[in-house]
Amino acid sequence: MGSPVAIVTDSTAYLPRELAERHGLTIVPLQVAIGGAMRDEGDITTAETARALKEWHPVTTSRPAPERFAHAYKEAAGTGASAIVSVHLSASMSGTLEAARLAAEAAPVPVEVVDTGTIGLGLGFAALSAAATALSGGNLTACAHAARTRAGLTRSLFYVDTLEHLRRGGRLGAAATLLGSALMVKPLLGITEGKITPLEKVRTTSRALSRLEELAVQAAADRKVDIGIQHLAAAPRAETLATHLRTRIPTAEDIYVGEVGPVIGAHVGPGMLGVVIAPQLPPS
Template identity: 40%
Template structure:
């Protein structure tokens, strides 16, 4: 049996993670001296409520290697193999923690993959890996397919303000917009493992509509069905609108809707909405 492991920035809905036996290692969100496990010690709703009244912006931290080691040791002890898929190494030290845990165990059947993405883009890849594991695929087959799919996953998002990305040090290529007109609503993407500016748009609604338009264009160009994830940070109505548009305009094999967790919420802030798309390429026989 192959166990699928990921981290809490994958934004996988809790019920889906349970259904597919996905093991999630939490990152940390830190308010002053208080360290909280992402989605375990604090929920998304509780986090964003606390963020409103916090005098300073919280910080985040990757899981220590010991957290991955515990999960890996349990799998190996029970005779299982592991495919571990985590947030981009350019956005977090989580990949390094997982690698160190694997190295501690020596020559073991564990594959650790740097996804180069995060949020529901990562979540969609992890879901595919878990479905393959349930169907009896080998560790090598799962890793090969996921490595093929990851570069083809699109993650597009609109933030309400660049303040959180800038203060959290994750602003990447969007740095060029800092100090420009407040009315600018940047349409952002993940490119090369980092946050990057895709387009400048004048209003929030236009940015969201443009995001959907680009997603539809990419889906059409791919010429195959997609799995889609819609993500939001306390913007459920806009998320429902994006989901409705995705169902109508994209060839959706299925769609997941999820709220962004505390760790990613620290860096993008409330009001963020986005869409992730993964083409369902035919499996090679």
């Protein structure tokens, strides 16, 4: 049997640290700039980001340099990996995937780069599936397939208090159709084929959050799922949603609740509440 397959992902997976470490994941950080000073995502707090956004200070994000991926790949090979699967956020949202591909061309072992077409825990669950496959002895092809399959099954839904942060960051996509009525509605959004898309327009925040819960229940159906609930400066909303979904989705295996990092936070703004429904893969 050859050496194991290493799994690399990026910081927008927002996995709990202990979970990432337990699965042997290597995480390459994106960068965030507040007031022009660029720092790794892990070196700036979400609270700093939320405060800057509330005060409408410029917050920008940047992909990792290809050299950061090259270093991660070299380290993985140096510790015995015979191949690497690099699992990342949607190429439509960031140049991160392209940086990974550039580094993969000169890596010391074969690297397969996976575009999950999503972000946040939608990406995180895909990376975990790749890692679980690697830990069970899966080869490069099997690990990449696990990541792509999990990502394809996963549904990501979210609510934002305002579309302004997405507009400023150029990430609205098809949801730009909501701008004309943005002051009169509370938008529910999703991620489809790697891009943010509008789902529904709701008149009040309370109705929007209630509808977000309903859509999550529908997405789970009767399947065994993992659930990720993410927010920015909206912990009470997140905990309420988690409590409701634990009751309403009895097939849920793991439910993770946490705050998004600065990269996503810069684009969605305070008050964001998202839910990821990730059906589990059948045993191989």
